[in-house]
Amino acid sequence: MHDALASPGSGRLRIPPFLRTTTVRLGLVYLGMFLASVLVILAVIYGATAGFMERQTDETIAAEIAGLHEQYAQRGLTGLVQVVAERAAGRRTNTLYLVTGPGMVSLAGNLSAWPAVPADAQGWVRFDIRDEHTRDGPHEARAITFALPGQFHLLVGRDLREFQQFRERLLRALAWALAITVGLGVIGGIAMARDAMGRIEAINRTTREIMSGDLRQRVRLSGGDDELDHLAANLNVMLDQIESLMTGMRHVTESIAHDLRTPLTRLRSRLEIALLSDQADVEVYRLVIQDTIIEADRLLATFTALLDIAKAESGGPEAFQPVDLAELAADAADLYEPVAEEKGLIFDTRVAGGGTVMGNRQLLAQALANLLDNAVKYTPAGGRIELEVEGATVTVADSGPGIPPDMRDKVLKRFVRLEASRSSPGNGLGLSLVDAVARMHGARLALEDNRPGLKVRFEFAGIQPQC
Amino acid sequence: MTAMKILVIEDDAQAAAYMVKGLSESGHVVDHASDGKDGLFMAGGGAYDVLIVDRMLPGKDGLSLVEFLRATGDPTPVLFLSALGSVDDRVKGLRAGGDDYLVKPYAFSELLARVESLGRRRAAAATPATRLEVGDLEMDLLARTAKRAGRPIELLPREFRLLEYLMRNAGNVVTRTMLLENVWDYHFDPQTNVIDVHIARLRQKIDRDFPAPLIHTVRGAGYCLRA
Numbered sequence: 036m037h038d039a040l041a042s043p044g045s046g047r048l049r050i051p052p053f054l055r056t057t058t059v060r061l062g063l064v065y066l067g068m069f070l071a072s073v074l075v076i077l078a079v080i081y082g083a084t085a086g087f088m089e090r091q092t093d094e095t096i097a098a099e100i101a102g103l104h105e106q107y108a109q110r111g112l113t114g115l116v117q118v119v120a121e122r123a124a125g126r127r128t129n130t131l132y133l134v135t136g137p138g139m140v141s142l143a144g145n146l147s148a149w150p151a152v153p154a155d156a157q158g159w160v161r162f163d164i165r166d167e168h169t170r171d172g173p174h175e176a177r178a179i180t181f182a183l184p185g186q187f188h189l190l191v192g193r194d195l196r197e198f199q200q201f202r203e204r205l206l207r208a209l210a211w212a213l214a215i216t217v218g219l220g221v222i223g224g225i226a227m228a229r230d231a232m233g234r235i236e237a238i239n240r241t242t243r244e245i246m247s248g249d250l251r252q253r254v255r256l257s258g259g260d261d262e263l264d265h266l267a268a269n270l271n272v273m274l275d276q277i278e279s280l281m282t283g284m285r286h287v288t289e290s291i292a293h294d295l296r297t298p299l300t301r302l303r304s305r306l307e308i309a310l311l312s313d314q315a316d317v318e319v320y321r322l323v324i325q326d327t328i329i330e331a332d333r334l335l336a337t338f339t340a341l342l343d344i345a346k347a348e349s350g351g352p353e354a355f356q357p358v359d360l361a362e363l364a365a366d367a368a369d370l371y372e373p374v375a376e377e378k379g380l381i382f383d384t385r386v387a388g389g390g391t392v393m394g395n396r397q398l399l400a401q402a403l404a405n406l407l408d409n410a411v412k413y414t415p416a417g418g419r420i421e422l423e424v425e426g427a428t429v430t431v432a433d434s435g436p437g438i439p440p441d442m443r444d445k446v447l448k449r450f451v452r453l454e455a456s457r458s459s460p461g462n463g464l465g466l467s468l469v470d471a472v473a474r475m476h477g478a479r480l481a482l483e484d485n486r487p488g489l490k491v492r493f494e495f496a497g498i499q500p501q502c
Numbered sequence: 503m504t505a506m507k508i509l510v511i512e513d514d515a516q517a518a519a520y521m522v523k524g525l526s527e528s529g530h531v532v533d534h535a536s537d538g539k540d541g542l543f544m545a546g547g548g549a550y551d552v553l554i555v556d557r558m559l560p561g562k563d564g565l566s567l568v569e570f571l572r573a574t575g576d577p578t579p580v581l582f583l584s585a586l587g588s589v590d591d592r593v594k595g596l597r598a599g600g601d602d603y604l605v606k607p608y609a610f611s612e613l614l615a616r617v618e619s620l621g622r623r624r625a626a627a628a629t630p631a632t633r634l635e636v637g638d639l640e641m642d643l644l645a646r647t648a649k650r651a652g653r654p655i656e657l658l659p660r661e662f663r664l665l666e667y668l669m670r671n672a673g674n675v676v677t678r679t680m681l682l683e684n685v686w687d688y689h690f691d692p693q694t695n696v697i698d699v700h701i702a703r704l705r706q707k708i709d710r711d712f713p714a715p716l717i718h719t720v721r722g723a724g725y726c727l728r729a
Contacts, residue, residue, distance in 0.1 A: 408693045
């Protein structure tokens with residue numbers, strides 16, 4: 036099975052492992068592009084230089100022709116032959132001359148024989164000559180030929196030896212330039228890629244350390260404020276969140292262990308004692324069982340509350356729906372107003388242009404219910420509870436004992452209850468849920484002093500425009 | 503309460519045994535299926551008044567079982583039992599054709615009240631009522647008025663809905679959770695027993711001036727409206 040899967044790939048080009056590293060790949064791509072651009076630049080330089088030299092050669096030949104043409108017009112063939120002979124006799128001239136008579140017999144000039152290569156339509160010819168004076172090999176020459184009346188022929192050209200030498204030197208220089216740039220390119224490419232890969236490797240190293248258990252590690256920033264730094268900063272923020280979640284989870288586990296073990300132990304010992312007692316009275320058993328069920332219900336309620344908090348903490352805005360804050364408050368007021376009045380409290384609801392927010396109605400209702408529940412529970416008779424909606428803010432204020440400033444952050448944590456409230460029923464999870472729901476909705480939760488009492492403000496980031 | 507034929511489709515043998523025992527002792531005839539296939543086979547005949555279906559079952563899961571039943575036109579009321587308690591799960595269950603949804607762990611009294619309410623709803627569904635009557639208490643659903651022994655009773659809108667729900671379930675135990683869900687649409691239990699206060703207010707209006715109370719408290723379970 037494995038072989039069958041592998042065999043089709045074996046026909047393809049195998050990339051050696053070291054070439055597959057990002058460093059090498061980045062380096063090669065960089066080098067390729069560098070090479071291409073350098074080649075283009077060098078080709079342009081060469082083309083421009085060589086073209087210029089060629090044009091100059093042609094211009095020199097044209098000037099010679101003009102001179103000879105003048106002589107020929109004034110003095111005829113004899114004059115031409117004479118001038119050619121004079122000019123060809125000059126040493127160190129690079130200009131080639133040849134005048135031939137019928138049968139291509141040389142009459143004057145510094146070229147030993149008429150070139151064997153045929154001329155093109157304009158009379159231009161390119162041929163090799165061998166210099167008798169120097170022992171150089173054959174070198175190129177370029178000339179233009181004219182047929183004169185009476186089977187006479189004239190050739191004027193340039194020995195291209197110098198041009199050729201210059202061209203060779205130019206090519207050699209360009210080749211060196213190319214070699215140096217390629218060399219620098221390779222080094223630069225590798226250095227650049229290694230720098231980038233080195234930083235990525237540093238991130239990898241940190242993540243490996245974290246994976247192996249050390250959650251306190253953080254990726255070091257280079258301070259360059261570039262993409263890699265942004266990546267590292269994001270990773271660090273993510274790690275902070277994971278760490279705080281882990282801490283939170285550990286805290287919850289410990290709290291659960293502590294706060295659920297106590298009632299479970301109580302429940303168990305109650306049953307055990309009932310079983311041990313000598314008087315096997317059915318009525319006693321019944322009472323014990325009833326108490327046990329009440330205790331078990333309380334435990335279940337605690338579990339449910341913990342699960343609700345977990346739900347709010349893990350939930351996102353995917354399932355959010357428009358929630359009318361005025362309606363939300365009216366429903367909650369409707370549920371709690373009779374309860375407050377029963378306890379001799381004044382319940383006041385004020386709605387001033389409540390908006391619509393995106394949210395989870397059940398959880399928001401539950402958070403609001405928890406706040407009202409607390410207010411009713413802790414405000415002594417004759418007190419006052421105010422539920423207010425204004426824009427995107429829902430406020431629940433009471434005239435109860437309030438929460439001391441140094442405890443306001445702590446009461447949001449799970450299972451934390453004020454000493455004074457230990458005696459009243461409750462599991463210490465009510466405000467934790469409110470806090471979790473606020474965070475889920477991106478809302479700001481503020482616990483303030485109502486002088487006297489507690490004022491809880493639940494501020495949403497913004498209200499939905501009405502459509 | 504007349505006896506109902508109930509089918510429990512639940513794979514946890516112990517949970518099923520408790521349910522069968524409790525429902526039988528409450529006077530109902532109970533059958534049990536331990537997986538989805540058996541459950542579908544047994545429920546298919548339409549012989550039951552109420553089905554109690556666990557959402558997670560071996561063989562065929564509860565959701566698709568109920569969807570299948572509904573697709574064949576079987577209207578038997580279904581109560582879903584589930585360990586999944588989020589609003590989304592509840593909505594999914596109801597959308598699949600469930601009539602009620604109870605999250606584990608639950609109190610048996612809650613289960614019993616809901617099952618009996620479902621069985622009764624089926625009997626009542628045949629005739630869409632515009633008037634409800636329990637003893638000498640009357641309710642006109644169109645005019646939104648209530649009278650007891652011919653004397654009009656003033657009710658706030660929420661009190662009207664509370665009484666309407668109690669009357670529709672007359673003779674059955676209605677739990678506090680059922681009231682919160684159906685009258686307030688709150689799917690959570692507030693920490694204090696807010697419902698008790700509302701019931702007390704309703705009692706003031708319909709029971710105080712009459713010799714025989716209609717609203718009865720059922721200890722450990724909830725309330726029951728009966729003449």
